[in-house]
Amino acid sequence: MIVPFDLLRVGDALFFDAVEYIAVGSMTLRTAEGDEWREWLLAPHDIRADEALRTDRHRWLSHEPGDGLRLWSPIALPETVDAPSLKIGHRLRYRDRDYRVEDRYRFRTAAIFGDVGDDATTQESFDAADLRSGPHKLSIEWNARGVDATLGRQVGSHELLRWSREAGGAFAIRVRDAGSKVARTSGMVGKDDEPSSVFSGRHPLWQWLAGGMIVLSILLLERCGSDCEQRLNPATGQYATYCEDGIRSGGGRNFGSWGGK
Numbered sequence: 001m002i003v004p005f006d007l008l009r010v011g012d013a014l015f016f017d018a019v020e021y022i023a024v025g026s027m028t029l030r031t032a033e034g035d036e037w038r039e040w041l042l043a044p045h046d047i048r049a050d051e052a053l054r055t056d057r058h059r060w061l062s063h064e065p066g067d068g069l070r071l072w073s074p075i076a077l078p079e080t081v082d083a084p085s086l087k088i089g090h091r092l093r094y095r096d097r098d099y100r101v102e103d104r105y106r107f108r109t110a111a112i113f114g115d116v117g118d119d120a121t122t123q124e125s126f127d128a129a130d131l132r133s134g135p136h137k138l139s140i141e142w143n144a145r146g147v148d149a150t151l152g153r154q155v156g157s158h159e160l161l162r163w164s165r166e167a168g169g170a171f172a173i174r175v176r177d178a179g180s181k182v183a184r185t186s187g188m189v190g191k192d193d194e195p196s197s198v199f200s201g202r203h204p205l206w207q208w209l210a211g212g213m214i215v216l217s218i219l220l221l222e223r224c225g226s227d228c229e230q231r232l233n234p235a236t237g238q239y240a241t242y243c244e245d246g247i248r249s250g251g252g253r254n255f256g257s258w259g260g261k
Contacts, residue, residue, distance in 0.1 A: 002182060004157045004175045005063040008040055010114040013167035014160065020045045020167050021059060025114025031107045037064035039072075041116045049115040060150060069157065070137065072150035083142045086129040092138070094151075099131035099138045119145070 012023045021042035030036045042059040043052035052058040060072040077083075081092060090101045108125045124143070131138040137152040164171035 002175065002178050003063075004160055004171075005038075005061075005069055007174050007178060008061075008171060009174075012164065012171040013045065014042065014163035014171070015167035016159075016163045023061075023114075024049045025112065025116040027109050027113075027116055027120065028111040029107050030110045031105050033105075035064075036110070037062060041114075049117050053117045062152070067137075068154045069160070070152040071155050072139065072152040075138075075149050075151050077140070077147070077149045081140075083129065083140050083147050084127065086140065092131060094138060097133040097136060099133045099136075101129050101131050103130040104128070 008023050008026075010023060010025060014021050014023070022045045023040050024043045026038055026040045028036060028038050039060050039062040041049060041052075042061055043049050044057055047055075047057065049058070056074040058074065062070050062072060075094070078094070086092075086101050086104065088101050088104055092099045092101070104127075106125060106127050109120065109122050112120055112122055126141045126143045128139060128141045131140070135154060138149065139152060140147065140149045142148070161172045161175060164175075
């Protein structure tokens with residue numbers, strides 16, 4: 001299965017919330033236990049990464065198996081919040097929602113690509129707490145340099161492709177071409193000199209249809225939108241996509257897994 005998130009490149013443009021953002025850089029982050037995920041810094045196209053970070057005009061796009069693809073926006077925590085004192089089970093109220101601390105961990109920056117701000121360095125460590133309120137997640141990170149908090153909502157690959165098309169389509173075209181390449185590879189069966197016919201998987205018609213189905217499956221993978229989350233279904237022992245109006249779809253552990261911390 002093609003993972004559109006993995007096809008993002010420095011310079012890709014995405015248009016959403018009436019702003020054109022540029023993927024200016026990414027970081028690979030790793031916990032002490034070995035869990036790893038990647039985040040992309042999105043900055044408005046007309047400003048540098050440092051300015052976007054300083055003025056809170058940036059966004060983070062993350063992918064972590066088991067949680068899904070998430071778009072994170074910077075927020076200002078209430079002054080009463082003492083981040084280092086947060087423990088699993090503690091609750092925090094923000095914008096009329098009660099968030100519960102689900103995880104507490106330490107992570108470091110393992111690798112940096114592109115521009116994620118002049119202050120970012122590899123091997124820098126952070127403490128963090130992840131909080132949840134239904135499908136909504138709140139992440140708080142801190143170290144000697146201060147405290148950062150972001151609010152994350154689940155997004156689907158179909159949204160990334162739409163945002164790309166509205167910004168010129170370079171990323172969407174790359175995903176389409178990757179789907180076509182997979183289709184062509186899967187269609188090459190038999191001997192090299194076997195004639196290509198409409199009844200053979202090697203025929204261009206079938207390769208085109210297969211490529212279209214791959215891209216279509218990406219578009220439909222998480223159509224349920226930002227009101228959904230992955231949870232274990234106790235009746236089946238498998239993970240399913242739960243939405244505010246019920247179970248939308250189900251599957252294996254990594255079904256619909258687009259997202260990050």
